[in-house]
Amino acid sequence: MNWLNSEAFTVLDQKIIWSDMIGNIFGLVALTLGWRRSVWTWPVQFLAGLVLFAAFYGHLAGSAGKQVVVMLVALYGWWQWQRRKGQGADGQIAVRFATWTERGAMVAAAAVGTVGVALLFEAFPDLSWDPWPDAYIFVGTIVAMYAQARGMVEFWFAWLLVDLVGVPLNFANGYAFSGFVYVIYGALVLWGLRDWWLRSRSTTALEGAHA
Numbered sequence: 001m002n003w004l005n006s007e008a009f010t011v012l013d014q015k016i017i018w019s020d021m022i023g024n025i026f027g028l029v030a031l032t033l034g035w036r037r038s039v040w041t042w043p044v045q046f047l048a049g050l051v052l053f054a055a056f057y058g059h060l061a062g063s064a065g066k067q068v069v070v071m072l073v074a075l076y077g078w079w080q081w082q083r084r085k086g087q088g089a090d091g092q093i094a095v096r097f098a099t100w101t102e103r104g105a106m107v108a109a110a111a112v113g114t115v116g117v118a119l120l121f122e123a124f125p126d127l128s129w130d131p132w133p134d135a136y137i138f139v140g141t142i143v144a145m146y147a148q149a150r151g152m153v154e155f156w157f158a159w160l161l162v163d164l165v166g167v168p169l170n171f172a173n174g175y176a177f178s179g180f181v182y183v184i185y186g187a188l189v190l191w192g193l194r195d196w197w198l199r200s201r202s203t204t205a206l207e208g209a210h211a
Contacts, residue, residue, distance in 0.1 A: 019055030023048050024181040031159075031185060034148055035192035037092040039085060042078035045145070046071050065127075066138050073142055077149035084151060095196045098152040106143050106154065113139040133169045137162055153200050156193035159185065 006018055026048035033041035053067035087094040098106070114135050121131035128134040144158035167182040 019052060023052040023055070026051060028181055028184060028188075031188050031192070034155075035188060035195060037095070039078065039081045039093075041148075042074050042081065045077070046074040049074060069138075069142060070145070073145045073149070077145060080149040080151075093151050094199075095151045095153060096200050098147065098150075098154045102150075102152070103154065106147065106158075110139055110143045110158075113142070130169065133165050137166050137169065140165075153193070153196045156189050156196060159189045160193075163189065 010016065026044055030041045030044040030048060033044060049067040049070040053064050053071070056064035056067065081093055084093045086092075114132075117139055118132045118135035121128035121135055125131075140158055140162040144155055144162060147155035147158055163182050163186045167186075
């Protein structure tokens with residue numbers, strides 16, 4: 001799998017690595033499928049994690065380990081959406097805003113998780129090249145995927161917060177393709193947020209009519 005870590009091409013003096021490109025293309029497709037509320041978003045997210053795991057395994061244990069967690073959450077999301085499929089008015093999953101209790105739990109989990117993971121990265125420097133931002137992005141991604149699995153509109157807000165750090169961090173560490181993709185993520189997130197927001201209002205109105 002050494003070819004995954006080789007250079008694919010160069011754009012504007014930025015080296016594009018095969019694993020970075022392939023994994024993030026899968027991630028971009030997965031986000032688009034998530035916007036469309038297609039259950040296939042989860043197998044694609046799993047494949048993205050698998051590609052990056054193969055690229056990191058053997059020389060970047062921390063990065064490989066993070067992809068294992070991403071793949072496990074993708075399996076959880078697949079299971080959740082299979083159970084919830086057909087609940088929406090259009091036959092897809094129904095989406096909603098989280099309750100204040102759920103929001104508080106996710107914010108607390110993100111804060112505690114970020115501190116805990118960052119301290120782990122600091123204790124074992126080989127696990128990360130930049131412990132605190134890396135921990136923030138990793139934990140934020142897991143929280144976003146969990147919210148997506150539960151059909152929460154807050155999923156999009158979590159992705160926006162991840163993007164704010166992800167774009168400059170990836171460019172700074174030589175992952176130019178990831179940086180470019182995170183910019184595109186930002187645009188997709190805004191469109192997805194609008195779509196899920198409007199659909200959550202439709203869901204609420206439908207539930208009110210049946211009350």
